[in-house]
Amino acid sequence: MSVVSNILPYAVAVWLFGAGLYGIATSRNLIHLVGCLGVCQSATYVLLLGLGYRWGSIAPIFYDHPPGTPAVDPVMQALVLTDIVVGATLTALLLVLTIQVYKRSGSLDPEKLRPMRARQGSDRAEGSDRGHDGKRTVL
Amino acid sequence: MTLGPSALLPLPVAIPLVFCAVMLATAHLLPGRLPDILATLAALSVAILSGMIAVHAADGPLVYWFGGWEPRDGVHLGIGFGVDAASGWIAAFIGVLYVLTFIFAWGFFDRTHGHFHILMLLFLAAMIGFCFTRDMFNLFVWFEVMSVAAFALTAYHLEKSALSGAINFTVINSLAGFLMLGGIGLIYAQTGSLDFEGIASAVGRGGRDPVVAGAFCLVATALMIKGAIVPFQFWLADAHAVAPSPVSVIFSGAMVSLGLFGLAKVSAVVFAGSDQVQHALPTLLEGLGSITAILGGWMALLQRHMKRMLAFSTISHAGIMLTALGALSPAGTGGMLVYVVGHGLVKGALFMIAGILLATRASIDEIALRGLGRGIGPAGFAMALAGLLLCGLPIGVLDQGTRLVQGALWHQERWIALAAGAIGAGLTGAAVLRATGRIFLGLGPDPGDEGGAPSEDEREKANRPLWVMLGPCCVLLAFDVGLPASLIANATPEAASAFMHQPSVSAKAEGPAWLTWISVALALAGAGYGLFRTRLPKLVIRPLRATQSVPTRALELLHSGLIGDYAAWLAIGVALIASILAVS
Numbered sequence: 234m235s236v237v238s239n240i241l242p243y244a245v246a247v248w249l250f251g252a253g254l255y256g257i258a259t260s261r262n263l264i265h266l267v268g269c270l271g272v273c274q275s276a277t278y279v280l281l282l283g284l285g286y287r288w289g290s291i292a293p294i295f296y297d298h299p300p301g302t303p304a305v306d307p308v309m310q311a312l313v314l315t316d317i318v319v320g321a322t323l324t325a326l327l328l329v330l331t332i333q334v335y336k337r338s339g340s341l342d343p344e345k346l347r348p349m350r351a352r353q354g355s356d357r358a359e360g361s362d363r364g365h366d367g368k369r370t371v372l
Numbered sequence: 373m374t375l376g377p378s379a380l381l382p383l384p385v386a387i388p389l390v391f392c393a394v395m396l397a398t399a400h401l402l403p404g405r406l407p408d409i410l411a412t413l414a415a416l417s418v419a420i421l422s423g424m425i426a427v428h429a430a431d432g433p434l435v436y437w438f439g440g441w442e443p444r445d446g447v448h449l450g451i452g453f454g455v456d457a458a459s460g461w462i463a464a465f466i467g468v469l470y471v472l473t474f475i476f477a478w479g480f481f482d483r484t485h486g487h488f489h490i491l492m493l494l495f496l497a498a499m500i501g502f503c504f505t506r507d508m509f510n511l512f513v514w515f516e517v518m519s520v521a522a523f524a525l526t527a528y529h530l531e532k533s534a535l536s537g538a539i540n541f542t543v544i545n546s547l548a549g550f551l552m553l554g555g556i557g558l559i560y561a562q563t564g565s566l567d568f569e570g571i572a573s574a575v576g577r578g579g580r581d582p583v584v585a586g587a588f589c590l591v592a593t594a595l596m597i598k599g600a601i602v603p604f605q606f607w608l609a610d611a612h613a614v615a616p617s618p619v620s621v622i623f624s625g626a627m628v629s630l631g632l633f634g635l636a637k638v639s640a641v642v643f644a645g646s647d648q649v650q651h652a653l654p655t656l657l658e659g660l661g662s663i664t665a666i667l668g669g670w671m672a673l674l675q676r677h678m679k680r681m682l683a684f685s686t687i688s689h690a691g692i693m694l695t696a697l698g699a700l701s702p703a704g705t706g707g708m709l710v711y712v713v714g715h716g717l718v719k720g721a722l723f724m725i726a727g728i729l730l731a732t733r734a735s736i737d738e739i740a741l742r743g744l745g746r747g748i749g750p751a752g753f754a755m756a757l758a759g760l761l762l763c764g765l766p767i768g769v770l771d772q773g774t775r776l777v778q779g780a781l782w783h784q785e786r787w788i789a790l791a792a793g794a795i796g797a798g799l800t801g802a803a804v805l806r807a808t809g810r811i812f813l814g815l816g817p818d819p820g821d822e823g824g825a826p827s828e829d830e831r832e833k834a835n836r837p838l839w840v841m842l843g844p845c846c847v848l849l850a851f852d853v854g855l856p857a858s859l860i861a862n863a864t865p866e867a868a869s870a871f872m873h874q875p876s877v878s879a880k881a882e883g884p885a886w887l888t889w890i891s892v893a894l895a896l897a898g899a900g901y902g903l904f905r906t907r908l909p910k911l912v913i914r915p916l917r918a919t920q921s922v923p924t925r926a927l928e929l930l931h932s933g934l935i936g937d938y939a940a941w942l943a944i945g946v947a948l949i950a951s952i953l954a955v956s
Contacts, residue, residue: 246554250550250554254547254939254942254943257543257547257935257936257939258936258937258939258940258943259936260935260936263539266543266935270543270546270547273547273550274546274550276550276554277550277553277554277557280554280557280558281553281554281557284557284558284560284561285561308560308566309557309560309561312509312553312556312557312560315509315513316553319516319549322520323520323542323546323549326520326523326524326542327539327542327543330523330527330535330538330539330542331539333527333530333535334532334535334536334539337530337531337532337535338532343536343539343934343935343936344934346532346535346536346539347536347932347933347934348533348536348537348540348610348613348614348933
């Protein structure tokens with residue numbers, strides 16, 4: 234097959250992962266963030282299926298084909314299935330955490346939900362000006 | 373199939389899983405403390421079985437093929453467990469750590485229906501599976517099971533901070549899982565095997581191959597994220613600081629070092645035949661490890677929240693372990709394996725002391741706790757001892773590991789890694805000793821830069837007898853100090869060679885003795901400066917404070933708690949590792 238169809242699955246996988254990562258890096262809503270994580274994960278689906286695919290061969294079911302017919306790699310498909318299970322678990326767990334976060338703080342913005350912040354106006358004068366580090370760290 | 377010692381291999385994974393399932397099915401029926409007892413028994417049996425496996429594996433690695441799917445004609449279709457002595461002992465150590473953690477957590481949770489124990493046993497099974505497996509994809513599965521159990525345990529308290537910490541932890545470690553799976557897919561596509569040996573022989577035949585290097589880049593990044601190596605370390609401080617203290621014991625004592633254990637196995641066994649990877653490894657591991665060791669130590673010194681401080685100290689020690697791997701010799705890897713055990717024992721004890729303070733003094737803030745530790749003197753002694761051991765007091769397992777690591781680095785003349793390790797250990801020791809002095813002796817009325825560090829009050833269940841909590845902590849320290857040095861010294865070279873699949877070499881090198889004393893001196897000086905700042909002449913203090921404040925603020929800004937920043941750092945880290953691999 235042509236170069237394009239050889240490269241395309243990998244390019245799509247890289248692009249999906251990059252797009253998902255960009256989404257996570259800039260997300261201001263936890264549910265959106267969970268979705269972006271799903272996009273990152275679909276990059277792995279595309280990559281694995283692309284790696285296991287053989288042009289012009291059948292699905293690895295030999296019910297109505299003689300054994301020995303060229304087939305796509307069933308191991309990769311098993312990996313993708315496991316990956317989907319992992320993805321479902323992670324998404325469920327993250328959404329549960331998101332619901333609990335919303336119940337406790339009434340917000341879904343990661344900027345307002347930092348795990349542990351400096352005390353405002355703490356024991357030392359130096360400590361107080363660390364309280365307003367609300368602006369994003371520039372990278 | 374004959375029933376030899378190999379038949380034992382699935383048991384340490386199966387037993388906790390069976391206990392999990394039974395306890396989950398009967399959760400609402402189990403009375404009172406029965407889950408505690410069952411969980412402790414399960415962990416104990418894992419520890420004993422793993423110890424037996426390790427003893428048997430001393431003569432040669434044990435292999436177990438599930439369902440009898442043994443490889444034929446070099447084709448590996450089945451999934452196998454392969455255990456060498458080192459993996460067995462690490463598993464036994466993890467079992468012991470769990471037993472003591474379960475005792476420490478006795479009665480920690482009211483009305484949990486045993487859910488805490490179920491998650492912990494799942495976590496245990498995953499860790500043992502991670503140690504034992506010889507299949508890449510199986511490694512990924514245990515990696516994910518370990519992660520999912522850890523995510524749920526972090527958020528166990530369902531408080532605001534715990535939840536945000538758990539979300540950061542989950543997102544970053546899920547990305548690690550995706551990267552690892554991508555790497556496994558690439559290596560499978562290139563070699564047609566998922567078995568460690570199968571991949572290793574195919575990689576050895578293949579020569580220079582960008583796909584193999586790419587696969588290694590992805591898998592190594594995933595394991596380094598687990599191992600909290602700069603620039604992937606951000607999740608650790610968030611997660612360890614908010615997790616319940618028994619969970620933090622396991623996180624710091626076993627989970628983080630297991631990431632590096634996995635990296636050691638993968639780089640020494642699976643990618644041993646790739647010259648490109650082996651050329652890149654020393655630079656990569658030494659560089660990242662040195663930065664991690666110093667950054668973690670520096671950050672630890674700037675904390676006031678004790679669990680967060682210990683979390684940064686774990687980052688620093690993970691960096692030291694990584695530099696040991698960078699030596700790429702059985703001596704360095706053997707030292708790293710001993711270091712993992714010693715560090716786990718000491719750090720576990722320290723997190724237990726943090727738990728004791730939370731339970732009996734209802735705070736975890738070093739400055740708020742000043743002088744409040746006077747009623748629980750034994751805990752103070754334990755903490756001071758643990759602090760000294762952490763920075764390199766020359767007794768015990770941790771010190772033996774440190775000296776082996778330093779010996780390996782010394783002989784390869786890796787001065788930067790040596791210096792970074794000594795400084796990192798000294799800084800973390802200083803942080804622990806300063807906290808000890810402040811909490812148990814009431815010293816240090818004027819907080820320095822640590823006064824502005826993030827902190828939060830939390831509480832843990834109070835009405836547990838002190839000895840239930842202090843007992844396991846002292847047993848951990850006793851293990852570290854009391855394990856006979858000759859035993860470890862005799863077993864390590866053989867075990868390390870078997871672990872790396874290399875011919876055994878008897879050369880056992882140790883670093884110079886004065887190097888550990890430098891760390892101890894640095895720790896004492898750092899702690900002394902923190903506690904007696906007000907009594908020092910102004911001439912000394914001013915320049916010191918000036919150097920402290922600016923980098924401090926920059927570092928604290930970097931640890932922003934924002935998941936977006938962490939994801940960006942992750943991308944930078946992957947690019948960095950990829951570029952180092954590309955130019956080598």
